[in-house]
Amino acid sequence: AQSVTQLGSHVSVSEGALVLLRCNYSSSVPPYLFWYVQYPNQGLQLLLKYTTGATLVKGINGFEAEFKKSETSFHLTKPSAHMSDAAEYFCAVSGKAGTALIFGKGTTLSVSS
Amino acid sequence: DAGVIQSPRHEVTEMGQEVTLRCKPISGHNSLFWYRQTMMRGLELLIYFNNNVPIDDSGMPEDRFSAKMPNASFSTLKIQPSEPRDSAVYFCASRPEDYGYTFGSGTRLTVV
Numbered sequence: 001a002q003s004v005t006q007l008g009s010h011v012s013v014s015e016g017a018l019v020l021l022r023c024n025y026s027s028s029v030p031p032y033l034f035w036y037v038q039y040p041n042q043g044l045q046l047l048l049k050y051t052t053g054a055t056l057v058k059g060i061n062g063f064e065a066e067f068k069k070s071e072t073s074f075h076l077t078k079p080s081a082h083m084s085d086a087a088e089y090f091c092a093v094s095g096k097a098g099t100a101l102i103f104g105k106g107t108t109l110s111v112s113s
Numbered sequence: 114d115a116g117v118i119q120s121p122r123h124e125v126t127e128m129g130q131e132v133t134l135r136c137k138p139i140s141g142h143n144s145l146f147w148y149r150q151t152m153m154r155g156l157e158l159l160i161y162f163n164n165n166v167p168i169d170d171s172g173m174p175e176d177r178f179s180a181k182m183p184n185a186s187f188s189t190l191k192i193q194p195s196e197p198r199d200s201a202v203y204f205c206a207s208r209p210e211d212y213g214y215t216f217g218s219g220t221r222l223t224v225v
Contacts, residue, residue, distance in 0.1 A: 034213070043117075043204055043216035044156075090156065100146055100169065101214060103156040 002027045002093045004104035012110040019063075019078040021107050023091030026072065033074040034092040034101060035065055044090060050074065061085070086111045117217035119205050125223045131193040134220045137186055138207030146214065147180055147190050148204045156204075162188065195224045 007022040025031055032051045036044040048059025055067040065076045074091060088108050092101040118137040126132050138145050146161040160170040162182045170180070177196070182188040192199055202221050206214040 036214075036216075041218075043218045044206075044214075045216070046213050049213055100158050100161045102158065103148075105155040 002031065002095055002102045004091050004093050004102055006089075006091050006104035006107050008107055009105065010108045010110070012112065013081045015083055015111055015113050016080050019076070019081045019085065019109065021076040021089050021091075021109065023065075023074045023076065023104060024072050025074060025091070025093045027093055027095060029095045032094045033065075033067060034094075035059065035063070035074075035076050036090045036092060036103075037061075038088045038090065038106075040087075047076070047089075081109075081111045083111050083113065085109060117205055117207050117215050119203075119217035119220050121220060122218065123221045123223075125225065126195055128196055128224055129194045130224075131191065132195045132199075132222060132224075134190040134203050134205075134222070136188045136190070136205030136217060138188070138205070139209075139215055140186065142207035142209045142215070143185075144208040145182060145188050146206045146208070147188070148206065150202045150204060150219070151200075159190070159203075192222075195222075197224045200224050 003026045005024045034049045035047040037047050038044045047063050048057045050057045050067045058064045063078045065074050067074050088106045090106045091104040094101045120135045144163050147159040149157045158172045160180045165182045180190045200223050202219045204219045206216045208214050
């Protein structure tokens with residue numbers, strides 16, 4: 001079975017500051033890991049995904065995440081926050097191909113000027 | 114590509130009424146998922162289909178909930194009878210052979 005824990009339901013940063021959103025997973029099989037973003041009153045949009053291969057994954061809007069098996073982590077980072085990054089972010093995990101994604105509770109990112 | 118299309122966007126209904134939510138997945142995507150989002154419980158998987166066949170419905174909360182996928186281009190989620198605790202945003206998502214979902218914009222259901 002798979003599960004996801006997102007540490008911190010709310011993260012606040014200043015514009016231009018580093019963004020770090022934390023995600024730890026549990027999986028009985030090699031995991032496939034994802035980050036999604038949700039803007040108000042919209043569906044979820046895929047930011048990036050890790051399936052196999054390179055452990056540092058680059059996504060859209062300047063975000064990246066690193067898969068660390070030893071730490072069972074997949075933290076999301078962005079070097080410099082923009083106001084437009086304010087949204088809710090979800091980490092998700094799935095097991096073998098064809099199975100469904102299991103989502104974390106989400107982290108709301110606020111960006112102040 | 115029009116994306117995953119859900120209807121209606123908003124639904125307000127009285128307790129006890131039947132509610133039907135609809136989803137049109139992206140053409141060529143062979144998996145379809147229904148999720149429910151609430152503040153308290155986050156995103157919960159209700160049911161998913163592969164090639165129109167239900168694979169896992171363990172997330173369907175009660176017998177009041179049912180889902181069908183009669184063909185590759187259409188799915189419904191039905192609640193009968195509806196209750197106030199069913200109020201939530203219901204998302205449909207579809208996926209091709211790889212692992213990335215595409216989500217619809219959701220249906221916001223309010224049961225009064």
